[in-house]
Amino acid sequence: MEGLRRMAEAVGNAWKRTAYPRKCLVCDRLLEAGEKEYTCVDCRDSLPTLEGSLCRCCGKPLGGREELCHDCGRTPRSFRRGRSLWLYEGEAKRLIQILKFKDGLYTAPYLAERLCQVLEELCALEHLPLPDVLCPVPLHPSRERARGYNQAGILTGRMARRLSIPEARLLVRVRKTKPMKDLGDLERLANIQGAFALKKNQDVRGRNVLVVDDIFTTGATLDACAKVLMEAGAREVWILVLALGKGI
Template sequence: MNGLLGLLFPAHCAGCGRSVEANLDFCGDCEEIMPFMREPLCQKCSHPFPGTHAVPECPNCHEAGFAFEFAVSVVQSRKVVREMIHRVKYGREIWLTRPLAGLLRRGLDDHRLRGFSIDALVPVPLHPRRLREREFNQAALLAGHLSRANGLPVCDALQRLRYTGTQTALDRRGRRQNLRNAFTLRQNTDVSDLNLLLIDDVLTTGATLDACAAALLEGGAASVRALTLARG
């Protein structure tokens, strides 16, 4: 915003609410403490890896055999980012998905995604019951903002069949088991030969993205990568 509009509607930092210059989503302080992912990382799941070199695959990825080629995350799910995601999900501050999508967009500059042609963005779906409870799917909102910013189409290709309930009580293996067959292609959706980019807010174990990628590949997708705003 600028000029008269800027005076009428002064811009505020999405992280802390302080006034900021027009067109800025975050103040300098929030930008400074933004927990951006930094190499060395596992190149497959973006897990921060101790040491000096990036590794192609961490032990967990090796064991899991994820269906997606790799998952890029922009920030760690800490500090201001974690708070903002909570404000969206539980405080229903849906407007925050726009500045969060601005952060998400920075992930497209990751060296793993650069030069890779993307045919469509695929948001990770919520189960219809969860969608009714929450009234919005934050992954779909993020994908929509990203699409408007860079012109990539959104393909709402997936549906979630089973209500998996809360996952927090389960260990890693249990989560994967719980998610197996939970995702499937929507009827009359054709993803054959498409290079797809899955979009979600947070990657925790990778099991959700894995199940989504498996469903898309089974539907004939040429490749599936993933981009999430944060990594738990």
């Protein structure tokens, strides 16, 4: 019941944001009439975008001429490609926290659209087709009930409609893990081991799967998801996230 109540509140908040004069998703400033963006100019300019060379595996910014970041260089990944919208700081961090912890479903249309744009840019740049299926990182059922929704699932649902790509809840979280924000880098790796499994009656053999989540830090969660999918026969796994945190 608590989960249903939280979901109802989140949907109500989303409706209010569309029924009343439009405000910036980040700072709540009223947007000018005719403004097509979801954020004001100041907040758009403040979002910590990724610049320069990016890791060819996870998409983290690189400091030199190397092709892989420190994390991907020392740890083989189960996913093939990754991209992010922003760094997890400043206005981007605030926006993601609104989505996750403040019944912020009204931010989902903007965030999903931005994820679609980044994915389309990546595919065009590397002359690749879009993935065959979108998959959100699952929450443990108890955590999803408490929050009322899975933010990654909300995003993939909107992305699927926008891109005309199937969305499937391919994975389940088979054990409850500690919140990653409370753990050190090595603790994160141990915390997530064996936490995911392929959902019953799902077939990913020969398919390119895009896994979507909110934050990439060390990549432990997304790599664990990708490992399960690859072991189940997926051809490739890509990852797409809202923001990059600081990893190892």
